[in-house]
Amino acid sequence: MIRKTLAASAVLLSVFTTNALAAIAVCPSAESITQKEDGPGYSYSAPGPNGRLWVGENPMAEEGDLETFVFKRALYRTVSSEGNWDVVSCDYEGDGDDAGARMTLYSFNGWAPVNGTKWKPQPFKEQAGASHKANYFAQCESLVQKECEFNYKFLTTPPTGH
Template structure:
């Protein structure tokens, strides 16, 4: 292979690698979370990247719980229990026993943790609950959304979970 061809291939690969991630995302700030009364408890939503919605619910929640929410960490799964790929969930806890919510955004392409953040790979020895189908699980234990930032190339339409943007 000539040096010219090698240089051209290197430039093309560098350009492609440089564009692999389109954006950086973070879990929503508490102030952007909206709640809606349901038959049992409350549902929660927040505007995410490209106008998509982070969604979650808590059938045991009370109206005042949202006021006490604090971000407590995030979870990435390559496959959700509904079969969606590259799913990120953000956890919030409040002052009361049932004051909590997990907001999830479905589905990212080319998810990756941002270098320097607190994402850690987890083994998936337990095959139950939300981890049943996942092969790759990463958690971010932090009280700061910035420390749980992540990269992605695009969002795709969810497969199995009904959301406001389906």
């Protein structure tokens, strides 16, 4: 009986420890994104985990574009096109030809897809919006953000200027 209790306690401790070491994040809903006029076009932001912000921009955007945004996909890469490490970007498209934005959250340590989601590793080659320095890409093609959830151990300091 004591052995069964100890074994059960060890399993529970393992579950709680694993959950304590990893958090789950997901791309923001289109409804949570706000826009701000920014020179030509607009900049976008949405609340992220731990008080961080998802950020994006579109110099070709028009004022009403945000109302038509629909989530299309998520992309994880070890290095972004701007040279930032371990980033997740979420793509939104709108009704107009130039409507849409790529929302990015900087930067993750210990990124991994949540089991049962639609994340798929991508072949090693230069991907759209990714740096040639990146050595790993994963993409999640889905119209449902929850199908693109991911784990991370912690967020690191965001790059300056974002």
